[in-house]
Amino acid sequence: MNWSDIGDALFGGVADYGAILALVQNSVWAGAVLGLVGGLIGVFVMQRDMAFAVHGISELSFAGAAAALLIGVDVVTGSIVGSLVAAAIIGGLGARARDRNSIIGVLMPFGLGLGILFLSLYDGRSANRFSLLTGQIVSVQSGQLGWLIAIGAFVMLGLLFIWRPLRFDSLDPQSAAARGVPTTAVSLAFMLLLGLIVAVAVHIIGALLVMALLVTPAAAAMKVASGPVSVPLLAAVFGLTSAVGGILLAVMGTLPVSPYITTISFVIYVVCRVVGSRRGRVVRAATAR
Numbered sequence: 001m002n003w004s005d006i007g008d009a010l011f012g013g014v015a016d017y018g019a020i021l022a023l024v025q026n027s028v029w030a031g032a033v034l035g036l037v038g039g040l041i042g043v044f045v046m047q048r049d050m051a052f053a054v055h056g057i058s059e060l061s062f063a064g065a066a067a068a069l070l071i072g073v074d075v076v077t078g079s080i081v082g083s084l085v086a087a088a089i090i091g092g093l094g095a096r097a098r099d100r101n102s103i104i105g106v107l108m109p110f111g112l113g114l115g116i117l118f119l120s121l122y123d124g125r126s127a128n129r130f131s132l133l134t135g136q137i138v139s140v141q142s143g144q145l146g147w148l149i150a151i152g153a154f155v156m157l158g159l160l161f162i163w164r165p166l167r168f169d170s171l172d173p174q175s176a177a178a179r180g181v182p183t184t185a186v187s188l189a190f191m192l193l194l195g196l197i198v199a200v201a202v203h204i205i206g207a208l209l210v211m212a213l214l215v216t217p218a219a220a221a222m223k224v225a226s227g228p229v230s231v232p233l234l235a236a237v238f239g240l241t242s243a244v245g246g247i248l249l250a251v252m253g254t255l256p257v258s259p260y261i262t263t264i265s266f267v268i269y270v271v272c273r274v275v276g277s278r279r280g281r282v283v284r285a286a287t288a289r
Helices: 003-021 025-049 052-072 073-092 097-121 126-134 142-161 163-171 173-178 183-205 217-223 231-252 258-289
Strands: none
Touching: 025 052, 025 142, 025 163, 025 183, 025 217, 025 231, 052 097, 052 142, 052 183, 073 097, 073 142, 073 183, 126 142, 126 163, 126 217, 142 183, 163 173, 163 183, 173 183, 183 258, 217 231, 217 258, 231 258
């Protein structure tokens, strides 16, 4: 092999990668939005102990998307409808943690069962069915990108609008209610925002793995930070790194995008957990002296 062959192998691969990346740029942009917003909203998901709710909403979002695929309408619309229905039910009926978990436990198999039924009746491309469950790197079409970015921006603005009362209600709901915070309205608004961003997540990482971007980045950030600014900021960075990094790696392989995203997210969490544990031991040792 001469230098010309080596150059063609190296730079030809780069050119091929760039060409493939251009084909999935919609997914990169949508993944970036999902990573940022998912990291931010995940902080409140963790503070409110609602990680289970994320999975419950994703199952009905999957059912809505599968129904839309079956009848031939926009899949994003179907997933949004399913997510909002689940969010409204959980937010309206699950005021207490015990009630909320039981409602989610009922909704999850129901939504998954409906989704599987709709997919079994769908006679189109099998890749479309598979992508709803585990994500697909080319699942975001040009017509859907604008909707996904608009949804992400709306959720971001909604979070900023209710940030202070939501944070107060998440950390100390009894004191928030005593201070006149409309906790019921804040909780329902948060659930609807969560439902919208879950609908976006279904198209990037699939219904079964949404917690990798809506829970894990925030959980990792909470292991190494505790400030009201540092935790959301780190969670957003971790979410962005997981989503965009996973998509960029998936371009080079033949696997679905979800294994790459979940692996990066998990590695970040493990590293943060180790760092947080070591920092805690140092603090305890210094306090004991």
